[in-house]
Amino acid sequence: MGTDALLTELREALGKDAVLADPEVIDSYARDMMPLAPSGRPLAVVLPSDVAGVQATVRACAAAGVPIVPRGAGSGLSGAANAVDGCVMLVMTRFDKVLEIDPGNRLAVVQPGVINLDFRTAVEKHGLFYPPDPSSYDWCTIGGNLSTNAGGLCCVKYGVTTDSVLGLEVVLADGSLLKTGRRTVKGVAGYDLTKLFIGSEGTLGVITQATVALRPLPQAPGTLVAGFDATEKAGEAVARIVRDGLVPSLMEIMDASSIKAAETYLNTDLGAGSDCMALLLCQSDAGGEVARRELAAIEKICVDCGSTMAYATDDLAEGRMLMQARRVVLTALEQYGVWLTDDVCVPRTRIAELISACERISQEVGLRIAVVGHAGDGNMHPTIVYSPDSPEEFERARRAFDDILDVGLSLGGTVTGEHGVGKIKRDWLAREIGPVGIRVHRQIKQALDPDNLFNPGSMFSMS
Amino acid sequence: MGTDALLTELREALGKDAVLADPEVIDSYARDMMPLAPSGRPLAVVLPSDVAGVQATVRACAAAGVPIVPRGAGSGLSGAANAVDGCVMLVMTRFDKVLEIDPGNRLAVVQPGVINLDFRTAVEKHGLFYPPDPSSYDWCTIGGNLSTNAGGLCCVKYGVTTDSVLGLEVVLADGSLLKTGRRTVKGVAGYDLTKLFIGSEGTLGVITQATVALRPLPQAPGTLVAGFDATEKAGEAVARIVRDGLVPSLMEIMDASSIKAAETYLNTDLGAGSDCMALLLCQSDAGGEVARRELAAIEKICVDCGSTMAYATDDLAEGRMLMQARRVVLTALEQYGVWLTDDVCVPRTRIAELISACERISQEVGLRIAVVGHAGDGNMHPTIVYSPDSPEEFERARRAFDDILDVGLSLGGTVTGEHGVGKIKRDWLAREIGPVGIRVHRQIKQALDPDNLFNPGSMFSMS
Numbered sequence: 001m002g003t004d005a006l007l008t009e010l011r012e013a014l015g016k017d018a019v020l021a022d023p024e025v026i027d028s029y030a031r032d033m034m035p036l037a038p039s040g041r042p043l044a045v046v047l048p049s050d051v052a053g054v055q056a057t058v059r060a061c062a063a064a065g066v067p068i069v070p071r072g073a074g075s076g077l078s079g080a081a082n083a084v085d086g087c088v089m090l091v092m093t094r095f096d097k098v099l100e101i102d103p104g105n106r107l108a109v110v111q112p113g114v115i116n117l118d119f120r121t122a123v124e125k126h127g128l129f130y131p132p133d134p135s136s137y138d139w140c141t142i143g144g145n146l147s148t149n150a151g152g153l154c155c156v157k158y159g160v161t162t163d164s165v166l167g168l169e170v171v172l173a174d175g176s177l178l179k180t181g182r183r184t185v186k187g188v189a190g191y192d193l194t195k196l197f198i199g200s201e202g203t204l205g206v207i208t209q210a211t212v213a214l215r216p217l218p219q220a221p222g223t224l225v226a227g228f229d230a231t232e233k234a235g236e237a238v239a240r241i242v243r244d245g246l247v248p249s250l251m252e253i254m255d256a257s258s259i260k261a262a263e264t265y266l267n268t269d270l271g272a273g274s275d276c277m278a279l280l281l282c283q284s285d286a287g288g289e290v291a292r293r294e295l296a297a298i299e300k301i302c303v304d305c306g307s308t309m310a311y312a313t314d315d316l317a318e319g320r321m322l323m324q325a326r327r328v329v330l331t332a333l334e335q336y337g338v339w340l341t342d343d344v345c346v347p348r349t350r351i352a353e354l355i356s357a358c359e360r361i362s363q364e365v366g367l368r369i370a371v372v373g374h375a376g377d378g379n380m381h382p383t384i385v386y387s388p389d390s391p392e393e394f395e396r397a398r399r400a401f402d403d404i405l406d407v408g409l410s411l412g413g414t415v416t417g418e419h420g421v422g423k424i425k426r427d428w429l430a431r432e433i434g435p436v437g438i439r440v441h442r443q444i445k446q447a448l449d450p451d452n453l454f455n456p457g458s459m460f461s462m463s
Numbered sequence: 464m465g466t467d468a469l470l471t472e473l474r475e476a477l478g479k480d481a482v483l484a485d486p487e488v489i490d491s492y493a494r495d496m497m498p499l500a501p502s503g504r505p506l507a508v509v510l511p512s513d514v515a516g517v518q519a520t521v522r523a524c525a526a527a528g529v530p531i532v533p534r535g536a537g538s539g540l541s542g543a544a545n546a547v548d549g550c551v552m553l554v555m556t557r558f559d560k561v562l563e564i565d566p567g568n569r570l571a572v573v574q575p576g577v578i579n580l581d582f583r584t585a586v587e588k589h590g591l592f593y594p595p596d597p598s599s600y601d602w603c604t605i606g607g608n609l610s611t612n613a614g615g616l617c618c619v620k621y622g623v624t625t626d627s628v629l630g631l632e633v634v635l636a637d638g639s640l641l642k643t644g645r646r647t648v649k650g651v652a653g654y655d656l657t658k659l660f661i662g663s664e665g666t667l668g669v670i671t672q673a674t675v676a677l678r679p680l681p682q683a684p685g686t687l688v689a690g691f692d693a694t695e696k697a698g699e700a701v702a703r704i705v706r707d708g709l710v711p712s713l714m715e716i717m718d719a720s721s722i723k724a725a726e727t728y729l730n731t732d733l734g735a736g737s738d739c740m741a742l743l744l745c746q747s748d749a750g751g752e753v754a755r756r757e758l759a760a761i762e763k764i765c766v767d768c769g770s771t772m773a774y775a776t777d778d779l780a781e782g783r784m785l786m787q788a789r790r791v792v793l794t795a796l797e798q799y800g801v802w803l804t805d806d807v808c809v810p811r812t813r814i815a816e817l818i819s820a821c822e823r824i825s826q827e828v829g830l831r832i833a834v835v836g837h838a839g840d841g842n843m844h845p846t847i848v849y850s851p852d853s854p855e856e857f858e859r860a861r862r863a864f865d866d867i868l869d870v871g872l873s874l875g876g877t878v879t880g881e882h883g884v885g886k887i888k889r890d891w892l893a894r895e896i897g898p899v900g901i902r903v904h905r906q907i908k909q910a911l912d913p914d915n916l917f918n919p920g921s922m923f924s925m926s
Contacts, residue, residue: 102810102812103706104702104705104706104810104811104812105705105810105811105812106705106706106708106811127708128708148651149651149655151649155648155649159626160649160651162655162658163622163626172899172903176899176902177899178899178900178903179896179897179899179900180900182808182876182877183810183875183876184808184809184810184840184841184842184875184876184877184880185618185808185811185840185841186614186618186623186808186837186840186841186842186877186880186881187808187877187879187880188611188612188623188662188879188880188881188882188883188884189877189878189879189884189888189891189892189895189896190884190892190895190896190900190904190922190923191659191662191663191904191907192612192625192658192659192661192662193900193903195625195655195658195659196654196655196658196659198655199651199654199655200654215708216707216708216709216710217708239567242567242568242569243566243567243569244679245569245590245591245678245679245680246679247679289752290753345645345647345648345649345650346647347565347567347568347646347647348567348568348569348648349565349567349568374649377647377648377649378647378648378649379647379649412646412647413645413646413647414645414647414649414650414652415652416650416651416652417647417649417650417651418649418651419651420651421651421652421653425652428652429652429653432652432653433642433652433653434642436635436639436640436641436642437641437642437643437653437656439639440635440641440656440911441653441654443910443911444654444907444910444911446910447906447907447909447910448903448906448907459653460653
């Protein structure tokens with residue numbers, strides 16, 4: 001079948017407005033937010049509104065031998081949602097309904113195109129809480145969160161996306177509809193297919209619906225900020241907080257570069273002093289006296305570990321102000337150039353070593369590297385700043401990006417804590433999981449998608 | 464290769480004491496604890512002590528075309544660890560070491576043959592907590608817990624086994640060693656193979672090691688007991704507790720039959736009155752004032768829902784005494800015959816309907832059915848009592864067992880909350896997940912174990 005015939009067939013099945021082939025329009029759907037990732041030229045963009053539309057697209061593309069790259073809003077940071085040449089971009093943003101909220105069973109049924117923030121807001125009205133909060137929460141979609149097993153600031157206490165999902169509906173490579181999981185909070189009927197599809201980055205099927213478990217809405221958070229004149233001291237504080245069994249609802253770290261960028265951008269001094277090398281930001285959402293006790297225990301550990309400044313508040317506005325320093329880092333770095341953010345996760349006792357290594361790499365490549373990260377789970381985002389006009393700087397940034405992953409692995413970590421493998425870390429995945437691991441990935445992909453229809457070449461190659 | 468040659472090869476590779484073929488000995492390894500499940504006659508029992516021994520067994524059996532059924536202590540309740548004719552029982556109990564406890568990263572590395580209680584005790588010495596606590600925790604092994612994705616009383620607050628596991632080592636059907644997951648608390652490098660193997664009931668490989676996440680040791684629990692003169696009122700209380708966002712560390716329910724059996728066995732009156740139709744037992748391990756507040760809020764809901772008796776205590780000995788009624792139910796039922804325990808999980812709002820249906824089924828089949836269950840997650844264990852000397856009663860028990868699953872599905876539940884599918888619920892799995900679901904199971908099994916070496920015919924058939 002020629003491509004014209006495919007487009008005609010898709011327009012007949014889904015309606016004209018659901019199949020876009022205008023070059024400018026399709027280009028705007030061809031990339032996510034990761035500058036390192038290669039991107040091809042799509043044949044067309046398809047925006048189905050229902051399962052039948054997805055099934056028709058999958059069947060038509062399979063018959064025509066045209067690959068499919070499923071995507072949501074395109075906020076990803078691994079190129080997983082980038083086009084491959086001649087593909088159909090299957091954009092799921094019209095699946096935008098919260099189908100059910102069941103407070104008695106603390107669950108909801110949601111379509112993949114719903115924006116994370118809209119979903120959070122919808123369940124909050126019932127006093128319920130959907131934890132996963134990637135930093136793009138105000139524009140990323142639930143489907144993208146599912147496909148990348150997204151994390152966020154919540155993870156130290158509430159886990160990642162997969163920990164909140166009870167079941168999925170997925171359109172498979174032959175167009176059939178698979179229902180995984182269940183509506184109950186427990187269940188062991190068969191293989192855990194739900195968690196196999198979560199984080200599979202669009203390589204195994206197209207998620208059309210999710211049933212998710214919700215939590216009680218937490219209390220308004222109390223906030224603690226602590227400054228350290230040496231990264232090692234902050235790292236030791238994190239390790240002790242973990243060892244002492246404290247579970248804050250947020251625990252973020254900023255290195256000296258991040259602090260400096262935020263202070264310059266906000267035109268303020270974060271109160272940490274000019275010799276501040278690391279800032280630890282913690283919150284407790286346990287409420288009232290418990291939260292105060294939790295933060296006091298964390299504060300004591302910070303002071304014991306040599307914190308030069310520690311301050312806790314349960315005033316909400318003040319807490320938000322303290323958190324602002326963390327939230328503005330990426331924007332603040334744009335003062336100096338464009339940024340390339342890495343994603344590496346190390347055992348929580350090794351955070352200081354990772355940050356020190358980033359300082360060394362920064363000097364080696366001659367580029368600013370600012371480390372911010374989810375200290376509570378060891379998931380660091382060293383962010384490299386380079387000039388958009390210098391291909392040579394870009395190459396150095398790319399080298400730093402790889403050097404950081406190398407260090408992460410050598411510290412017993414993983415090459416991606418939450419952004420995914422996509423089209424930029426294929427070689428790194430192979431290095432991390434080894435030939436047996438890659439073979440098992442290929443076997444599963446081959447079993448479920450024998451013609452390599454979905455997102456071919458992403459995450460790993462078939463040969 | 465003849466079977467004698469296989470045994471000779473295995474003895475040479477693993478040592479004589481690791482390969483048992485004495486008929487009486489191998490019979491003692493041929494069954495788990497589920498009387499309904501069929502069991503074949505094993506060819507031999509192999510007890511490897513290291514990965515090389517497992518690999519040698521897998522390769523030799525694959526070459527000889529002899530199936531392998533992996534097992535631990537044999538405490539399972541689905542026949543998943545029952546022999547198939549002519550198989551090698553691969554008994555993992557000699558993998559009995561806790562290899563590492565890392566308090567700074569709150570993780571441990573453990574071999575599959577370690578008994579759950581021994582592991583709990585080992586990590587407790589470091590102030591750490593491994594939540595999964597199936598009722599056989601004092602003799603079941605971690606490997607069995609992983610293979611069945613075991614639950615227990617902890618699940619309402621702490622989830623099931625899969626929620627505590629970071630990574631596995633698994634010997635595959637070709638004898639190669641797969642390492643899944645990582646030592647970090649977050650990570651999205653590749654498919655979630657860890658959670659695919661967990662709960663796969665020995666059909667995909669042999670787990671030889673697990674890295675698990677630990678939690679801070681909880682506080683000593685406070686305990687609440689509440690009696691209701693109607694099952695519906697207890698069910699309403701459970702739904703309201705969930706809806707109000709309360710997360711006790713334990714929430715168990717007993718129906719009238721269970722209460723009666725326990726009272727008779729303990730020769731005491733549980734203080735619930737003769738018209739008590741359901742007992743709710745809750746604990747909070749949040750500690751001190753928080754636990755008292757949590758239990759007070761639950762108590763208020765129970766009273767609002769018409770509880771005829773509600774009593775809370777933070778005295779540990781008294782709490783244990785109250786919990787004893789729940790713990791003795793299965794033993795207490797042995798006063799009346801032998802029991803067959805079912806395992807069904809329903810949405811938490813439907814518990815009362817399930818219990819009522821069990822009363823109806825009990826009358827229909829003319830057998831005592833006592834319902835105990837993990838009310839906090841809707842996971843009920845209706846337990847059918849029959850005479851061991853009456854094949855006809857056994858048939859009626861089997862009918863009741865199926866009728867209960869039928870009701871569970873009709874209430875939007877699953878046919879197994881924590882015991883697994885094994886050799887008794889194959890048809891039920893097929894009914895619950897449908898033909899597309901079964902096809903995907905077969906595709907994955909075929910991809911990873913093309914010769915159907917591991918536990919063939921368990922969970923689902925290949926044709």
